[in-house]
Amino acid sequence: TNPMVTPLLTDLYQFSMAYAYWKAGKHLDRAVFDLYFRKSPFAGEFTVFGGLEECIRFIANFKFKEEEINFLRTALPTCEDGFFEYLSSIDCSDVEVYAIPEGSAVFPKVPLMIIEGPVAVVQLLETPFLSLVNYASLVTTNAARHRLVAGKPKNLLEFGLRRAQGPDGGISASRYSYMGGFDATSNVAAGRLFGIPIRGTHSHAFVSSFLGLDEIIDKALSSSDGSNKCEDFVSLVENWLVKIQGASSLRGSFGETNQSELAAFTSYALAFPNSFLALVDTYDVMRSGVPNFCAVALALNDMGYKAVGIRLDSGDLAYLSIETRKFFCAIEKEFGVVGFGKTNITASNDLNEETIDALNKQGHEVDSFGIGTYLVTCYAQAALGCVFKLVEINKQPRIKLSEDVTKVYMSVPISIQSEKI
Incomplete structure (x- = not known):
């Protein structure tokens, strides 16, 4: 496991939202997020999925250390002590991940991973999961394309x-x-x-x-x-x-x-x-x-x-x-x-x-x-562009509308998706 990949390897707003969920009493709401990409890289027709094993290792070891909680207290000085006590107690034992096998050819707007669990916890997984999957899938795809041409x-x-x-x-x-x-x-x-x-x-x-x-x-x-x-x-x-x-x-x-x-x-x-x-x-x-x-x-x-x-x-x-x-x-x-x-x-x-x-x-x-x-360096394309979108909360489907119709994503309910995947 990469020692750099800890619960702190995330964006500040993930903690801000987690606190707001906790403050509103919504932090235990059951949420489902889809991780997917909108367009295959390198003007191609496929992507090769990489990074799953690292994601699984990350959630298997997900736990805040005391020094990490102490740092968060200084970074979020207005948050109540009870929130940090909550963070100290959480792990990913109540998180379920459904995924396409790593190394598979995958396609746009098909979820590579479906993550279900308490909304505050799953929200904290967004940035590290995207960090672990985006580059991994991009360079794996780039390598596969070189293999095909060679x-x-x-x-x-x-x-x-x-x-x-x-x-x-x-x-x-x-x-x-x-x-x-x-x-x-x-x-x-x-x-x-x-x-x-x-x-x-x-x-x-x-x-x-x-x-x-x-x-x-x-x-x-x-x-x-x-x-x-x-x-x-x-x-x-x-x-x-x-x-x-x-x-x-x-x-x-x-x-x-x-x-x-x-x-x-x-x-x-x-x-x-x-x-x-x-x-x-x-x-x-x-x-x-x-x-x-x-x-x-x-x-x-x-x-x-x-x-x-x-x-x-x-x-x-x-x-x-x-x-x-x-x-x-x-x-x-x-x-x-x-x-x-x-x-x-x-x-x-x-x-x-x-x-x-x-x-x-x-x-x-x-x-x-x-x-x-x-x-x-994936010189021909800098990033894959995977996203992590909420598709269900307490068994109620959710959708993000956009002025850009290419960004509108319709998810299939998890009960059907898990069987398909």
Whole structure:
């Protein structure tokens, strides 16, 4: 449970209304509220419901602490002591929630949740419920839309923590992107909290921090099965680079590669031989990054390891992925390394629905997409717009009329809705 989500995570007017209900003797009136949205986001036809579990956790633990009551006394100095005694006594044991299963596709003006209970208590749930559902459903929907455009075979990786709206936004984005169809996250905290697979490579800074191969001190690498040990893995990499440079099918496609980049790749492979994935666009993708990666990957292959792949983070991703795939296939054919042509190609760099769709139409060889900013910030639409409306009080239907007819909402009685949902 998020420690920030307490009974105080609400708007002041919820307490003002609760006091007025209590003062009027209406606080125990049985009320029914519907939580719903009026229009699907991103100009789409559906929404994916997220946030239900957090709402249930919230009401299961709903109880005011003494220090919270003391704060409310200072915030509402004109309220009678009896009201604060009332607040100290309440929980959600008399609240009933009917809901569509979390992760379901949902549609406008259909209640995601129906909340029934004492009106003063349920009123205090409005703001936290909307806070827990609005963003969760929006980012889950955004993730699902990215999944639909990318297609099922592609891996989708959420890389948005550094661009999210604060730590809580980053954690929520990782959780609900996974619910929406992403395969993994770079967010380590979210991985621990929610069991989401975590993935990551290295940065351009790691590559540019190396000056040359002579910086690598520990050059030894044991084989994957432990049967033998290569005392100078660096020389093995250099030998493979020479072979690639001399390969007839690759001759003329590149010349001398960047040796500091080769040192970075080699060092990373020595640290993580089972999960070597290299960022290849620090200097020149096809003339340095890809050949250097292949030299290290082939050296790892000699030791019984299989490199994961490469990541492209700039440039014409469609063209570079196609050319990289051709290079990988040429390596497989030239040196007889079975499966090398299918080595993973990951692309990132401010990707969104539109750019992935454009890549699909153009043709590409990307296997995995790393998506951050446009996913976690829901750049195409800032908010979902869920609302929390009173539809029944003491078994009497209620309706809010409006000058805007699109905001008029007719609810089905709860006795019928609960069976439908």
